[in-house]
Amino acid sequence: MRRRKAQEKQILADPIYNSKIVGKFVNMVMLEGKKAVAERIVYGAFEIVKKQTNEQDVIKVFHKALDNARPRLEVKPRRVGGATYQVPIEVRQERGTSIALRWIRDFAKNKKGKPMEQKLADEIIAAYKGEGASIKKRDDTHKMAESNKAFAHFRW
Numbered sequence: 001m002r003r004r005k006a007q008e009k010q011i012l013a014d015p016i017y018n019s020k021i022v023g024k025f026v027n028m029v030m031l032e033g034k035k036a037v038a039e040r041i042v043y044g045a046f047e048i049v050k051k052q053t054n055e056q057d058v059i060k061v062f063h064k065a066l067d068n069a070r071p072r073l074e075v076k077p078r079r080v081g082g083a084t085y086q087v088p089i090e091v092r093q094e095r096g097t098s099i100a101l102r103w104i105r106d107f108a109k110n111k112k113g114k115p116m117e118q119k120l121a122d123e124i125i126a127a128y129k130g131e132g133a134s135i136k137k138r139d140d141t142h143k144m145a146e147s148n149k150a151f152a153h154f155r156w
Helices: 020-029 034-053 059-068 093-110 116-129 133-147 149-154
Strands: 073-080 083-090
Touching: 020 034, 020 059, 020 083, 020 133, 034 059, 034 116, 059 093, 059 116, 059 133, 073 149, 083 133, 083 149, 093 116, 093 133, 116 133, 133 149
Parallel strands: none
Antiparallel strands: 073 083
């Protein structure tokens, strides 16, 4: 059992859009402490998204993509009497956003043959339209939670 709750770090809003979620996304994209490179990638991806969707407010597109990719349910293993059950639980808002950001970043990173800005923009646009790998992952997570609904009484 935990003795106390882990302290949540304050994430600074990004300088251009003044959004904490974009700042968090920049931090997730960052490798080896190279924040300027990560910012260039994310802002470049936002410019590509702005051109391809013909939307003026790129932050609305980004938030809609995150909302589409965010899982509402997930499964958590619970050990009961020698057996391990996959128990479906609801996902908190902050965790769901974090998972969606991670999925978008990872699926963009695993694509081949394009610069990271373009891959990230493609994944954001796909999530905005309700398609793509991050949406498929969300649907798979929901299906797994739905199929294990019989074990929901093990939740505590």
